[in-house]
Amino acid sequence: MGADLLPTPQSPVGQMGISSLFSSLKVVRLLRLGRVARKLDHYLEYGAAVLVLLVCVFGLVAHWLACIWYSIGDYEVIDEITNTIKTDSWLFQLAESIGMPYRYNTTGSGQWEGGPNKYSLYITSLYFTMTSLTTIGFGNIAPTTDGEKIFSVAMMMVGCK
Secondary structure (H helix, E strand, O other), X not given: OHHHOOOOOOOHHHHHHHHHHHHHHHHHHHHHHHHHHHHHHHHHHHHHHHHHHHHHXXXXXXXXXXXXXXXXXXXXXXXXXXXXXXXXXXHHHHHHHOOOOEEEOOOOOOOEEEOOOXXXXXXXXXXXXXXXXXXXXXXXXXXXXXXXXXXXXXXXXHHOO
């Protein structure tokens, strides 16, 4: 008599118990999905930090290369032996294009003076290195002397990594 009151697996009550058991197991899986979402969110935050760090490192490398690019131009713009200016240097071409040409001071120091200011030189150098590192360069600032060309090739090899 008491055995008739217990649900059997074939009875509708027994099937509802098994299906509710499977439903509760699905809920447990959803809880696991929540943990995965939290971990994914943590890794996304970490990815953003890595991206910011990579951009900062890229900016630092571009700054160093811009300083080297300027140093090469500054070294090559004036020929120390003949005390003449090299018209094929990028610094000379920049000075001419912005209307701040180099001039020889014959009355005072006997040295070359003028040219672009340091701010304009740095911005132009940084622009050149950024375009060379991120692309092949736009060509509006181009290496013309052998030293500038060698450095540009090395910089493009760094940029392609």
